[in-house]
Amino acid sequence: MLSFIRKLLFFSLYGILSFTIYWGIFYAYKSQLVNNNLIKIASYRTLILGDSQLQRLETDLIGDSTYNFASSGESYLVTYHKLLRLIEQNPGKFNAVLLGISVHSFAPTYNRLMNVDFFDGQSSLERYFYFLPLSVSWTFAHHEPSRLFKSIDKTTEWGGAFSSFRSNPDSSIINETLRSHYGIQKNEGRFCDEQSLYLKKIDSLCIAKQIRLVLVTCPYHQDYLSKVDSSYIIHYQTVLSSLRTKAHISFLNDLVRPEWMSDACHLNRSGSAFYSMRIKQALDSMNPTVYFP
């Protein structure tokens, strides 16, 4: 039996060693690829960050040196680490960050994006694995460590500008979006507190690094907004008022033409062109002291 245990231990040790070397090399290689891409972003001065709502903005209409780094279903935890990584690698290169914020930013759907027990959380970890420090990924997936290994060879989600040509979403699309944003599963909280926490961290980080943080709220389809529980709107306003940054461009209450919406909460190409221009105008008219406290 001792021979069996000894050989089993050797087999395990060889295995652990081989896998550690393999994964270590693979991780280092892919991290380097991500770093190289991040360095390229340093040629821009303004960053657009946030989820898919901000992805729809027409970057060229907002400013010459603007890079759209927003990504679909991105939580503030990921945004914070992306920004931190960019700033650490390119200190003093960025002047301003346009960050998406909206009512659904604190909805239960974001709880699932931070929980690997859900498909959304697993996908989130895999897509943003190389933007997150290993310690954060571990906290994410410590109860299911195989998720970390599965994420190593997954493609990193870069996001970026995305246009849609769809328009006039019907009520089924709007209701489905409402359900996916606000439906509560497996006793999760009504609000995603992690989102508020990391939003405040982004706020503090921008202030500390002297980067102008401008919050941007894109419009929703009217039918969507009218059906959102008022407690979420109140929560969104409460979180906004708790931030030190007061620069906020909001189109929340705009009555957007349905032909400008590709679905319940995303502008299509036409709507995006219009609102990108309005963001540009708002930024130009903004007193610099407002958006840099």
Add this chain to the structure above:
Amino acid sequence: MLFNSIDFAIFLPIVFAIYWLIGNRKGQNAFIVLSSFVFYGWWDWRFLFLMVGTALIDFWVGVRLQNQHDSNRRKRLLTLSMCANLCVLGFFKYFNFFQTNFVEAFRFFGHEISPTSLQIVLPVGISFYTFQAMSYSIDVYRRKLEATHSVIDYLAFISFFPQLVAGPIERATHLLPQFQINRTFDYANAVNGMRQILWGLFKKVVIADNCASIANTVFENSASMPGSTLLIGAIFFSFQIYGDFSGYSDIAIGTSRLFGFGLMRNFHFPYFSRDIAEFWRRWHISLSTWFRDYLYIPLGGSKGNIWNKVRNTFIIFIVSGFWHGANWTFIVWGLLNALYFLPLLIAGKNRENLDVVALNRLLPSVKEAGQILITFSLSMLAWIFFRAESLTHALTYLNVLFSSTLFHAPDTTLIPQLKTASVLLFFFLCLEWHGRASEYAIEKLLLNRHRFVRFVFYYLIIYCIVTLGGDQQEFIYFQF
């Protein structure tokens, strides 16, 4: 405790080490009982009392049966044991089913009755350990086995953790004597066990769990999918249930080897069967042979006229369906298999394909390939009833499957993992085909190659388990 969990990965080495350190048979048996209770109690410790309660009745009945010579008293004792087991099984597994059907039947005749609402939780593995216990009582009654006078040995036999919750359903004549002899550590057997555990984990985590994500998506959205996609769903469910259950059996048998026990084989590459009779000799062997020995043969088996044979065949298939679950879908699944079996039985061709298909050949002949494909298709159609939520769901599924949309391009938007799962399935089937003459696919694979080659192969399997495994799913057969 799931076999594919961290809990079990910690539990098994600890139990293994202590077990072999103990050294004497009685101590080892007592330790197996303790470990099995921990293993079972991990789900819900309250059900331990249920298992121990029925086990003690069967133990007492066994001792009395051994010493009793009056045939009427012996029958009464056996009846007591059967009633105790079947009542527990009936209450926990079938109460809600019968209640719902009674209410429906009364409603059909215009009488509304309000059912008593009982939230009955099904104890894990109840169908498995109950059948194992019944086999003990029957074998002692038939004087095929001498009753044990050691309650520890009996509890170890009933609760042996590798096969407690999902089989193989062991016969007392096979497993119990193994608890009554001294066991010595056998290096080759332990290595073989480790290899079988590895293959079982691969089947479960890589094959079954990946197939599950496709099958679940298709079955849950079957109303809005074309027939071609439903065909994909049915194929992947067929491999899910095979990978899941045979994977569990492999882990159970491999784990038992580590402790010096030999469990009966439960699967023998059933999807390479050339007819449905062969399929049933190769699928869930421990249950099929249980029904053969304790139901089919006592009913007369293949003796008598053709109508008796047909009746007996239908009885065992329907009972087998009902054993799986309290739902009409399982009964129809059993019925359908009986119908498949019937032509072979009537033509006397149900024992034609007893050998390994295409033995010593790389590929099957065209005829054999056609037979394998037809047998797989028949079993796949039956699995649709097994997987469906209700009979209506199954019939709707089949209706769409056999519509003109079967020839449309499959809708794969909801199943993005299809390509990966198909590639994995292809390699899996290649390995299974290659190893079809062995007890499990990789039993003898690369054994005559250098250790380095073997290690690389095993590491590759481990890599697949860690990185390519699907979302963790509970073993399907736990619900039975």
